[in-house]
Each structure stands twice: as structure tokens, then as C-alpha cells.
Amino acid sequence: xxxxxxxxxxxxxxxxxxxxxxxxxxxxxxxxxxxxxxxxxxxxxxxxxxxxxxxxxxxxxxxxxxxxxxxxxxxxxxxxxxxxxxxxxxxxxxxxxxxxxxxxxxxxxxxxxxxxxxxxxxxxxxxxxxxxxxxxxxxxxxxxxxxxxxxxxxxxxxxxxxxxxxxxxxxxxxxxxxxxxxxxxxxxxxxxxxxxxxxxxxxxxxxxxxxxxxxxxxxxxxxxxxxxxxxxxxxxxxxxxxxxxxxxxxxxxxxxxxxxxxxxxxxxxxxxxxxxxxxxxxxxxxxxxxxxxxxxxxxxxxxxxxxxxxxxxxxxxxxxxxxxxxxxxxxxxxxxxxxxxxxxxxxxxxxxxxxxxxxxxxxxxx
Numbered sequence: 001x002x003x004x005x006x007x008x009x010x011x012x013x014x015x016x017x018x019x020x021x022x023x024x025x026x027x028x029x030x031x032x033x034x035x036x037x038x039x040x041x042x043x044x045x046x047x048x049x050x051x052x053x054x055x056x057x058x059x060x061x062x063x064x065x066x067x068x069x070x071x072x073x074x075x076x077x078x079x080x081x082x083x084x085x086x087x088x089x090x091x092x093x094x095x096x097x098x099x100x101x102x103x104x105x106x107x108x109x110x111x112x113x114x115x116x117x118x119x120x121x122x123x124x125x126x127x128x129x130x131x132x133x134x135x136x137x138x139x140x141x142x143x144x145x146x147x148x149x150x151x152x153x154x155x156x157x158x159x160x161x162x163x164x165x166x167x168x169x170x171x172x173x174x175x176x177x178x179x180x181x182x183x184x185x186x187x188x189x190x191x192x193x194x195x196x197x198x199x200x201x202x203x204x205x206x207x208x209x210x211x212x213x214x215x216x217x218x219x220x221x222x223x224x225x226x227x228x229x230x231x232x233x234x235x236x237x238x239x240x241x242x243x244x245x246x247x248x249x250x251x252x253x254x255x256x257x258x259x260x261x262x263x264x265x266x267x268x269x270x271x272x273x274x275x276x277x278x279x280x281x282x283x284x285x286x287x288x289x290x291x292x293x294x295x296x297x298x299x300x301x302x303x304x305x306x307x308x309x310x311x312x313x314x315x316x317x318x319x320x321x322x323x324x325x326x327x328x329x330x331x332x333x334x335x336x337x338x339x340x341x342x343x344x345x346x347x348x349x350x351x352x353x354x355x356x357x358x359x360x361x362x363x364x365x366x
Contacts, residue, residue: 087161094172098140101171105133119281124288124298128305131281135266136169143167183361185264186313190362192262193311193353197223199255200346206245216240219350226354231328234343234350235335241343248276248342259345262311279341282309286333295326311348313357325351 108126115121122130146156160167165181173181201220207213215237219229244250251259253271260271263278285306289295295303303322304314310329314322329351336344343350352358 090172090174091157091161094168098136098169098171101129101133102137105129105137120284120287122284122288124285124292124302127281127285127288128309131278131309136171139167140169140172182308183313183315186308186311187361189262189264189311190313190358192258193349193358196255196258196262196346197349197353199252199258200246200349203245207240210240210243212237212240216246223349223353228352228354229350231331234332238336238340238343241341241346242339246342247339248272248345251342262348263345275345276341279345283333283336283344285309286330289326289330290334295323295330310352311358312352312355313361315357315361317357325355 104126108122108130111121111126112119112130119127119130143156143160146152147160149156164173164177165184170178170181197220201224204217204220207216210216215233219233219237222229240246241248249272256271256275259275260267263275265271265274265278289298289306292298298306300319303319303326306326307314307317307322310326312322312325329347332347332351333344
């Protein structure tokens with residue numbers, strides 16, 4: 001047996017794993033191919049699969065970039081269309097505030113209807129909302145309905161923002177617009193003060209038989225001379241307004257119309273009824289102010305709004321001046337009864353007709 005055959009047997013036998021094979025004889029390993037076949041080479045990926053992977057990666061990258069773009073789209077709009085984004089934000093925030101106040105109004109209305117005290121069960125803030133919200137809902141309703149319609153909304157929405165005071169409520173106004181529109185509204189209201197005073201002076205002849213004729217004559221004379229009557233003078237003459245011709249139900253339709261304009265009420269039917277309702281609501285506000293700690297405990301913004309409701313221009317007035325004016329109003333209001341409603345409705349004349357701030361708003365600095 002040759003040396004090569006012996007070595008081959010040893011490598012093919014059971015003890016082959018213990019005997020290392022010299023590198024010079026590795027060509028004899030073909031004898032063990034049946035037991036340990038060499039590993040098959042891995043198949044190369046086809047070109048079709050490679051293209052699919054590339055396509056998936058590109059698609060994922062594009063989606064990722066698009067998502068980032070959409071996520072930051074508000075910044076893109078704000079950069080390219082700052083005015084449009086500002087309008088959108090004002091509308092979105094205004095809509096949230098409007099619906100929030102509307103839900104509060106519905107809740108307040110249920111309390112007013114279900115409570116034995118009625119409207120008197122509401123606090124000052126609730127009464128202010130109860131008075132204002134119906135007007136706001138009527139004003140905003142057309143813009144909301146039209147803006148929700150297909151195609152029409154694209155025209156209705158910008159149109160409403162071209163005339164925000166006409167078609168939108170204060171919920172949708174900027175701070176600058178709120179101040180500006182409030183001044184405009186009050187100026188229009190104050191323009192009716194002179195006509196109301198003239199109408200009261202015309203009724204003076206019919207009150208000659210009244211026991212307080214001299215008192216009302218003095219009051220009207222003070223107003224015509226550029227002064228205001230004191231709270232005590234008004235209370236001394238209050239019975240004049242419980243009898244004709246100054247009694248509320250005795251006032252002419254023209255006089256009632258002037259009063260409605262002075263308070264900023266919209267036109268329409270049932271003015272007398274709406275004036276009486278407004279008088280009660282404002283009177284209940286006065287009661288609520290007293291219950292909640294008097295005028296000086298109100299926030300400054302609430303004091304300003306209370307002056308605005310009652311016909312006083314609060315701009316450039318100090319907090320002390322507004323508090324003093326409101327205290328005089330509340331003092332008169334607390335001393336009146338239902339039969340003195342006419343006196344209550346004329347308080348903007350008796351307490352604010354000659355106020356410098358009101359005259360400045362109407363006539364400017366001239």
C-alpha cells in the first residue's frame with residue numbers, strides 16, 4: 001500500500017478529525033464530499049427586488065418630508081400670507097368663544113325660566129350675557145349659515161370680515177376693533193340725548209298740576225344750563241315719573257323710539273315692551289352689584305362696560321371717576337320701584353347728559 005492510500009484511509013476514517021491534513025495533500029478531500037457538502041453560494045438579489053426596495057425607500061422619504069411640511073404648514077402660511085392666517089385665527093378663536101357664550105346663555109335662560117326668582121337669580125355677569133347674547137346671535141347667524149354652504153362660504157366669510165361691525169359680534173373683533181366699535185356705538189347712542197331732553201322739556205307743561213312740578217322744572221333747568229341734578233334732587237322728584245305725562249305708559253311712541261335709540265336697541269315692533277324688559281335687566285344688574293360687594297369690588301374692565309351700558313363714555317376716565325358715577329346710578333336705582341320706570345330709563349340724561357367725556361365723544365375737542 002502506497003503512502004498516499006494510507007493517508008487517504010486515515011482521512012476518510014473515524015479518526016480523521018484528530019489527524020490534521022497537510023496542506024500539500026488537500027486535493028485528496030474529495031473523498032469526504034458525500035458527508036459534508038460545500039455550502040451553496042447565496043443567490044444574488046434580482047434587479048426587480050432591488051428596484052422595489054429603492055422605490056419603497058423613496059416613497060417613505062417623500063411621505064416623511066410631506067408630513068413635516070404639513071405639520072409646519074401654519075408657519076408656511078404665516079410667512080407667505082400673514083393677514084389671511086391672522087383672520088383665520090381670529091375667526092377660529094371667535095367661533096369658540098361665541099359657542100361657549102351661547103351654551104352659557106342657554107344655561108342661564110333655563111335658570112331664569114325655572115327659578116322662582118326668575119332673572120333676579122342671575123349674577124351681574126350672567127345678566128350682561130343674558131342681555132347681549134340674543135342680539136349677537138341675530139347678528140352673527142347670517143354669516144355662520146352662509147359660510148357653511150358650499151361655494152357660498154368662500155364669498156360670505158371674507159364679506160363678513162369686510163364689515164365686522166355689521167355682520168359679526170364682539171367675539172370676532174380684535175382688541176383695537178372692540179375699542180373702536182364701542183366708541184362708535186356709544187357716539188351714535190349719545191347723539192339721541194338732546195332729542196330725548198327736548199321731548200322731556202316739551203312734557204313739562206302737562207305736569208303743572210303735579211306736586212313735584214317745581215322739582216322737575218329745576219332738574220330740567222339744570223340740564224339745560226350745563227349741570228346735573230344731585231341724587232337727592234332726583235329722588236325728591238321721582239313721583240313725577242309715576243304719573244302722566246312722564247309715566248312710562250304715557251310716553252308717546254316717538255319718545256319711546258328716542259329712548260330705544262339712546263340705549264342702542266334695534267328697530268322693530270314692541271319697542272315699549274323691549275324698553276321695559278331692558279329697564280328690569282339693568283335694574284337687576286344694579287341689585288347684583290350691591291349683592292356682590294358694591295361698585296368698588298368690580299374689575300376695572302367690568303366697571304368700564306357697566307358705564308358703557310348706562311350711557312357714559314369711560315375712555316380717559318380714572319377708575320375713581322367711573323366708580324363715583326356708577327355709585328350715583330346704583331343709589332338712584334335702589335330707591336326706585338316699578339312705577340318709576342320712566343325715571344330709571346332717563347338716568348343717562350339726568351346723570352350723563354352734560355358729562356365732559358360724553359360731549360367730547362360727540363363733538364370732539366371743539
